[in-house]
Structure formats: structure tokens, C-alpha cells
Amino acid sequence: MYKFFIAIVIFALGAFLTMNSPANKAFITNQGEDTVSIINLDTFQVEKRIKVGKKPLGITILKNKSIALVGNVESQDLSVIDLKKNVVIKTLALKATPLGLTHNKDETEIYVTDWFNSQIFVINSMNFEIIKKIPVGKTPSGIAFNEKYSFIVISNRDSNSVEIYTEKEMRLEKKIMVGKHPYGISSEGDYIYTANVYDDSITVINLTNWQTKEIKVGDHPYNVIKINDQLFVTNSLDDNISIIDTKTFTEILKIPTGETPENLWVDKKNNRLVISNWGSDSISIINLHDMKNIKEVKSGLQSRAFGDFILN
Numbered sequence: 001m002y003k004f005f006i007a008i009v010i011f012a013l014g015a016f017l018t019m020n021s022p023a024n025k026a027f028i029t030n031q032g033e034d035t036v037s038i039i040n041l042d043t044f045q046v047e048k049r050i051k052v053g054k055k056p057l058g059i060t061i062l063k064n065k066s067i068a069l070v071g072n073v074e075s076q077d078l079s080v081i082d083l084k085k086n087v088v089i090k091t092l093a094l095k096a097t098p099l100g101l102t103h104n105k106d107e108t109e110i111y112v113t114d115w116f117n118s119q120i121f122v123i124n125s126m127n128f129e130i131i132k133k134i135p136v137g138k139t140p141s142g143i144a145f146n147e148k149y150s151f152i153v154i155s156n157r158d159s160n161s162v163e164i165y166t167e168k169e170m171r172l173e174k175k176i177m178v179g180k181h182p183y184g185i186s187s188e189g190d191y192i193y194t195a196n197v198y199d200d201s202i203t204v205i206n207l208t209n210w211q212t213k214e215i216k217v218g219d220h221p222y223n224v225i226k227i228n229d230q231l232f233v234t235n236s237l238d239d240n241i242s243i244i245d246t247k248t249f250t251e252i253l254k255i256p257t258g259e260t261p262e263n264l265w266v267d268k269k270n271n272r273l274v275i276s277n278w279g280s281d282s283i284s285i286i287n288l289h290d291m292k293n294i295k296e297v298k299s300g301l302q303s304r305a306f307g308d309f310i311l312n
Contacts, residue, residue, distance in 0.1 A: 024269050025311045027068055027081070028276055028283060029056040030300030036070055036079075037300045038086060039283065041267050041274065041310070044297050048086055052079040059307040060101040060110065062125060068311075069110060071098030078112070080128065083311060092128050094121065100143040100185075101307050104150070104167055111152055113140035120154060122170065134170055137161050142185035142223070142306075146192070149207060155182035155194050162194060162205060178203035179214055184223025184234075184263065184306075195221040195233060202233055204249065215249055217242040222262045223306070227288065232273060234261040241275065243291070257284040258296055265310045276305040 024041035034056060035049040053072025056079070061068045067089075070079040078098060080090040096114040103110045103125065110123040118138050122131040137156025144153050150167040160180055164173045179196025182203065186193050192205040196214075202224050204213045218235025221242070225232055231244040234257070241261060243253040259279030267274055272294075273286040281303055285295040 024267055026265075026267075026274055026283060026299075026305070027059055027061065027309050027311065028299045028303045028305045029059055029070055029309075030281075030302060031055050031057055031073075031278075031304050032281075032301030034072075035300055036068075036081065037303070039297060039299060041270060041272070041285070044285070044295055046297070046299065049300065050081060050086060050088060052081075052088060053077050053091065057304050057306050058099055058101040058112075059305060059309050060103055061308055061311050062103055062107045062110075063311060064107050065125060067125075069101055071101050071112060073097055073099070073115075090128060092123075094130075096121070099141055099306070100154075102143050102145050102152075104145055104152075105147050109167075111143050111145070113143050113154060115139050115141070118156075120152075132170065134165070136163050137175075141183045142194070144185050144187045144192075146187040146189075146207070148189055151187065151207075153185055153187045153192050155185040157181050157183055157197075162192060162203075164192070174210060176205055176210065176212060178205070178212065184221075186223075186225045188226050191226070193224045193226065193231060195224045197221060197236075202231065202244070213249060215244060215251070217244070217251060218254065223264060225264055225266070227266050227273070232264055234264055234275060236260050236262055236278070239279075241273075241286075253291060255286060255291060255293060257286075257293065258282045263305045263307070263309070265305075265308055267310055268312045274310060276303045276309075278302055278304060 026039040054074035058071035066083040068081040078092040100113040112121040137159030139158040142155040152165045179199035181197040182194040184195040219237035222236040233242040258277030275284040
């Protein structure tokens with residue numbers, strides 16, 4: 001009887017922990033239907049679609065604050081989503097074209113690129129007030145935060161440049177020319193990576209000496225991120241991704257995806273790569289153990305998800 005009672009308690013506790021443990025979720029902006037799809041990455045099910053502003057594109061998740069911010073290009077505003085209730089709790093009017101979004105390490109500030117006005121916004125994450133606007137190069141697109149150096153890095157598409165700002169002073173540290181039409185950008189450790197759409201390449205910037213290296217990839221690369229010792233690049237017109245070894249800076253593999261892959265982020269819990277496919281209204285999920293495409297999930301019309309779109 002005692003053993004039976006213990007077994008029941010253990011079973012109930014396990015069920016409770018399962019129900020209350022945070023699920024792995026992808027938040028995918030669907031530009032063609034003005035929604036964000038919430039996809040459970042453990043079950044591959046779309047749990048909910050949230051209505052946001054017009055033509056949503058960029059997204060960033062503040063995990064400790066349990067909020068996500070979505071940039072709506074046509075309505076020129078930001079939607080703030082409560083990640084516990086999965087509802088929009090606030091809309092921030094910008095009178096600008098929000099494209100890329102990111103935040104600093106302690107989640108006190110949000111950074112947003114303004115495509116048409118060639119500037120970035122610095123926004124307080126507590127009260128959502130605009131702290132300052134900083135003019136940058138032409139059509140700023142991607143934006144990322146480097147935790148090692150506390151740098152905000154921006155890709156300026158029509159200037160073919162990357163600008164690097166210090167977090168505290170928002171001082172321009174360096175401006176570097178890269179390939180043609182840099183769009184997606186990421187930064188980790190001593191490096192910055194840009195996807196150069198018109199050059200079919202990525203540029204690697206070394207932050208210790210400001211040297212650059214260009215690596216050829218597929219047709220119209222859209223975004224790039226680093227996972228362990230490899231770079232993953234979406235080739236939007238090849239319907240695949242390139243994998244690059246960061247020790248040799250050579251391409252070692254290409255993996256097919258859905259149509260027009262654009263953005264990508266890592267599901268750390270399951271060790272998988274998640275890719276948004278604009279052309280096939282879906283996400284592709286790749287197992288990073290064997291580099292196999294294990295699932296394609298329909299997400300919504302014109303799925304974009306430009307930013308850190310996974311909550312682990």
C-alpha cells in the first residue's frame with residue numbers, strides 16, 4: 001500500500017511539472033496575414049495565432065520579462081505580446097518602419113532599425129519609452145547585440161556597411177564596409193557575421209583586429225547565425241541552407257529547406273535548427289545531430305520571423 005501511494009505521488013508530481021514546465025515555442029511573424037503563430041516545438045503543433053499590426057516582420061523575445069516585441073512594417077508600430085497569456089498587451093506607435101529588433105543582455109533596452117528613415121531606436125523595456133534615435137547608414141536592416149563587447153551591430157543594406165555602437169554611450173565604435181546589400185546580421189564572441197544578398201556571400205568581421213573575410217554561399221543569402229563551431233546561412237533563392245566550418249571558413253554542406261528560406265534560430269533544448277520559409281508559408285526543422293531535415297510545419301502566410309524567435 002505504501003509503495004502504491006508513493007507511486008501515485010511521483011506520477012502526480014511528474015504530471016504537475018510537465019504541465020507547468022515552459023514548452024519550447026517558436027513565434028513566427030506571418031507578414032501575409034498580420035499574425036504571429038505560436039508553434040510548440042516539442043509537438044510540432046500550431047497552438048495559436050495572435051493578431052498584431054500590419055505586415056509584421058521582425059521579432060525579439062525578452063525571456064526574463066516574458067514579453068515579445070513584433071515590428072509591424074506597414075502600420076509602423078510595435079506589438080508587445082505577453083508570453084504568459086499569449087495576447088497583445090500594448091501597441092507602440094513609431095511613425096517609422098521597424099525591421100530588425102534585438103535587446104541588450106539584461107533586457108533593459110530594446111533596439112529597432114528604422115528602414116526608411118535610416119536610424120535606430122533605443123527603447124526602455126520597462127515603460128516602452130523611446131530613449132533616443134540614432135542616425136545610421138542607408139536602410140538599416142539587421143541588428144544584433146554582442147554580449148562579450150557590449151556592442152550593438154547594424155547592417156546597412158544600401159550602404160554596404162556595418163556600424164558598431166557601444167551600449168552605454170551609444171558611440172560609434174567602427175564602420176566597416178562589407179559585401180553588397182548586407183541584410184541579416186549576428187554577432188558572438190570576437191566575430192560579426194553578415195549575409196550579403198547581392199554578393200551571394202557572407203562577411204566575417206574579426207572584432208580583435210577589424211579584419212574581414214568574405215565566404216561564397218548560395219543564391220541570395222538572407223541571414224546567418226553561429227551554432228557551436230558552424231555558421232548556418234539561409235540561401236533564399238536556392239531553397240536551402242549552407243553550413244560553414246568556422247575553423248576553416250569553408251562550406252561543408254547544403255541542406256534543402258522549404259521555399260524561400262529567410263530566417264533561422266536554434267531550439268537549444270532539442271538541439272535543432274528552425275528556419276522560416278517565406279515562399280512555402282512554413283518552418284523547417286533540422287536535427288543538428290545528423291543535419292537531417294526532420295519536419296516542415298505550416299505556420300502562416302509569408303512567414304518571416306526576422307530575429308530571435310524561439311523561447312526555450
